[in-house]
Amino acid sequence: MKRTLSLLLLSFICLNSFAQNLILKLGNGDKQSEYNFYYTDEVAMGHPYFGIKGTEVITIDKPVLLVEAESSQNxxxxxxxxxxxxxxxxxxxxxxxxxxxxxYTKVQNDEFLFFARLIKEIGPIRIPFTCPPDFKKEMSKQQRELKIRAMHQARLKYLKDYGARYKLSDAFTQYCRSLFSGVLIQDILTLCRKSETISALSVKEYAKDFDELKRELIAYPSAINNKQYQLALVNLSYLLTSAINEKKYSVVSSLITKHFTGGDKEFLLAYRLIMLIREGKLSVEVAGNYVKQYSINYPRSLYRAKVSEYYQNGVNAKKASTNTATVLINTKGNKSTWANLITQNKGKVVYVDLWASWCAPCKAEMPASHLLRKQYTNKAITFIYLSLDEKQADWKSSAASLKLPEGNSFLAEGDFEAKLARDLKITSIPRYLLISKSGQIVLPDAPRPSEAILKLEIEKLLKN
Structure with missing residues (x-):
């Protein structure tokens, strides 16, 4: 399969600016291994996981950071x-x-291998959301931060020693320092607030640290295209606006404009607006006005086109609610349409799980999905599993092993080229949809089954 994706720019590498193929192949004799990687686009949206079987060809026009979707984060x-x-x-x-x-030169090849070597020697770049055993529940905020900062210093020392041994370019070294500073901010804020094994800390405990944390971010000319730097900015922005209803975008944007400048400000304004659009929290009319205003205020912004693109995706998502062109195949081989499925479930909330047999993260969410489905037994909600597999045999085999309910398990004819997938701009999975009782897609990018916020969204729709 050939796919075109917008990917993370690493501008310090000098390459041709026109699109070329990136080819990923299995090693000789490797027929069974499962490989899953992800990228981000230039506004840090999503985790476009994809699996590799045989050879995968991706068209890109910029350097990217290829991340393995495993605990190693290689x-x-x-x-x-x-x-x-x-x-x-x-x-x-x-x-x-x-x-x-x-x-490539020896320096370029050593830079290519840097992150894999770092991870092997020091450990994953980001602390996973499940708290590591060495972070004890009774540890204080200060103790946790000291441990996180010690990990940060270990990465910086490794970078320094690696540079002395392999002679890295100054641009690459500066990029890594910026990336590591972003990781530091993220780990301080997210580990202590979202960990499964440590009691959550109040946002207020960090609100007073906003300016200090912001100063610890290391700027880099292309840092606005550095995923870890971007996500640190995002976390800081939510810290800044934690007491505000995020739907009040005009108030949110005023605060961001007051505390951030340049590319950081333009990125955050674009990111927060796009998130509201993706999550269906703004009407088409209101979102359209904000998008228009962004283009007027920042006509040369690197993110202007992406803001418009995500807005149009939101408009297409509304239209996709009544799309009749996508053919669905059930486990018996019978064909129906997306429109028929929506009509059959009128009066019920519908949660759609878009997945595929090769998608490890999709399958990892299935136990949480089964548990959620049991919790809503006899409620006015239907759980639909819609596969984007290319082959029916792969879908059927995986669906059976995952014990998906046959009556609500379908294959979308055309996989990623199906009209529904194109209308919703689905280039990566897992992806989830929440549909109201009236048959409208209200959340075209709904929370995952394992996320607690999903229940809140479902309950709101069940009451309407």
Whole structure:
């Protein structure tokens, strides 16, 4: 399958600006291994996971950070025109990635391998949301921060030692320092607030630290295209606006404008607006006015086109509610349409799980989905599982092993090229939809089954 994605820019690598293929291939004799990677687009949206079977060809026009969707978080800098060979080593926690191109200098190849070597020696770049065992529940806020900062210093020391050994470019070193500073801010804020094993800290405990944390972010000329830096900005912005209803975008934007400047400000204004649009929290008319105003205020913004694109996606999502062109196939091979499915479930809330047999993150959410479905037994809600597999055999086999309910399990004819998928701009999965009792898609990018906020959204729709 060939896909075109908007990906994370790493502008310090000098390459041709026109689109080229990135080819990912399985190593010799590797037929069974499952590989899952993700990227982000330039406004840090989503985690477009995709699996690789045989050879995957992706068209890109900028360098990207390829991240393995495993606990190791292994990642590599890859460029347009690269050919990568993937191998699973028995007993290893991460995939071995080899770049076969011979056009690179030793410095460039050492930079390509830097993150994989760092992770092997120091550990994952980000602390996972499940708190590591060495962060004890009774640890104080200060103790947790000291431990996080110690991890940050270890990464910086590794970068310094690596640079002394392999002679990294100044631009690459500066990029890594900016990235690590973003990781530091994220871990301080998210580990202490979202961990499963540590009591959540009040946002108010960090609100007073906003200015200090913001000063710790290390700027870099292309940091606005640095995912970790971007996400640190996002977390700081939510800290700043925690006492405000986020639907009041005009108030949110005023605060962001007051505390951020330049590309950081333009990114945050775009990100917060896009999130409101994606989550269906603004009407089409209100969102359209904000999008228009953004374009007027920032005519040269790097994010102007993305804001408009996500707005149009939101408009298309509303239209997709009544789309009749997408054919659905049930487990018996019978065909129906998306429109018929929506009509049959009028009067009920519908939660749609878009998945595929090759998508490891999709399958990882299934236990939470089964539990949620049981909790809503005899309620006015239907759970639909819609596969975007290319082959019926792969879908049926995986659906059976996952014990998906046959009556609500379907294959979308055309996979990612199905009209429904195109209307909703579905280029990555897992993806979830929430549909109201009237048959309208109200959340075209709904929370995952494992996210607590999903229940709140479902309850609101059940009451209407």
């Amino acid at each position: 990642c590599y800098l890859v460029n347009p025109g690269d050919t990568l060979v993937l191998r699973k080593i028995k007993g290893a926690s991460a995939t071995t990635v080899t770049r076969t191109n011979k056009k």
